[in-house]
Amino acid sequence: MKTKSLVGLVTAVLLPVSLVATASPASAVALRAAPPKVTIAIAGDQATISQATMRPGVVEFSVGDTVIVPGPDGGPEQLAVVRTDQLDYVLQQFGAVFGDPTDPAAGAAAAQGMRNIRQASTWYGGGSPGTTFQVVLPAGNYYVLGVQTAAMGLVKPAPFTVSGERRKGQLHSTTGTIRAVSTKGGGNAFVTKGLGTMGNGWLKFANSAKEIHFLGMGGVKTGTKNGQIRKFFQGSAPTFFTKTQYAVDVISPGISIAVKGPFKPGRYLIDCFVPSETDGMPHALMGMWSLVDIG
Numbered sequence: 001m002k003t004k005s006l007v008g009l010v011t012a013v014l015l016p017v018s019l020v021a022t023a024s025p026a027s028a029v030a031l032r033a034a035p036p037k038v039t040i041a042i043a044g045d046q047a048t049i050s051q052a053t054m055r056p057g058v059v060e061f062s063v064g065d066t067v068i069v070p071g072p073d074g075g076p077e078q079l080a081v082v083r084t085d086q087l088d089y090v091l092q093q094f095g096a097v098f099g100d101p102t103d104p105a106a107g108a109a110a111a112q113g114m115r116n117i118r119q120a121s122t123w124y125g126g127g128s129p130g131t132t133f134q135v136v137l138p139a140g141n142y143y144v145l146g147v148q149t150a151a152m153g154l155v156k157p158a159p160f161t162v163s164g165e166r167r168k169g170q171l172h173s174t175t176g177t178i179r180a181v182s183t184k185g186g187g188n189a190f191v192t193k194g195l196g197t198m199g200n201g202w203l204k205f206a207n208s209a210k211e212i213h214f215l216g217m218g219g220v221k222t223g224t225k226n227g228q229i230r231k232f233f234q235g236s237a238p239t240f241f242t243k244t245q246y247a248v249d250v251i252s253p254g255i256s257i258a259v260k261g262p263f264k265p266g267r268y269l270i271d272c273f274v275p276s277e278t279d280g281m282p283h284a285l286m287g288m289w290s291l292v293d294i295g
């Protein structure tokens with residue numbers, strides 16, 4: 001009798017444990033149910049999105065083909081995700097933002113433009129063709145757009161709607177973090193964590209600052225020093241860039257996004273050229289840059 005009850009006890013103890021052991025991965029998967037995978041791109045003069053409605057929660061965007069931005073700095077257009085009820089107004093503000101940053105009047109207009117954009121819209125990141133990223137979207141009216149080509153009137157934004165019950169799930173785990181922060185003097189800076197041991201992991205780009213920021217990541221030769229970067233920002237031609245480049249498009253204060261790796265190991269110049277809300281000077285020229293090593 002004693003033996004039987006002991007067996008019963010052991011079974012009673014073991015069974016839930018084994019159930020937990022088998023149930024745990026399944027429930028973890030359920031909690032992290034795969035987010036909807038949405039492709040965004042540009043076709044001709046129109047931004048496109050593979051689904052026009054989705055529920056609030058994590059969404060995974062992949063950036064497909066875009067267009068080349070006309071002009072001297074014309075690389076492949078990035079696509080960005082923005083929530084706003086005032087799209088025309090926001091695009092109009094970019095007219096001032098893309099002015100000449102060395103002209104004081106234009107600088108003041110750019111600063112005002114950035115303040116207006118921040119107040120009238122929320123930016124959830126984006127990237128160049130080939131970029132995949134996840135972000136948590138609350139309910140609202142959204143657009144996918146290439147900021148430069150939309151502001152030039154060349155490519156029409158694609159609207160989409162987020163509504164309904166929130167989906168469960170969290171952002172993909174990340175092994176490295178780049179955070180935009182406000183500094184005491186009223187400036188902006190990057191703070192990084194875990195980049196040296198990122199492996200094939202994802203990167204979190206988070207905005208804990210008061211202004212809108214983006215993340216440029218330009219590969220540089222090993223041994224590139226801060227002094228070379230300072231001279232570059234003062235106008236000297238750079239000799240240190242490699243061909244490796246990543247970019248994460250603008251995010252508003254309070255927003256975090258997870259960008260899919262792997263990122264090629266090596267040294268990078270990270271910088272942000274969003275005009276300052278104080279005087280329109282690009283953040284990088286006020287010190288928002290850093291040399292970092294990704295490993």
Ligand SMILES: [Cu+2]
Binds near residue numbers: 188212213214288
């Ligand atoms: Cu910035």
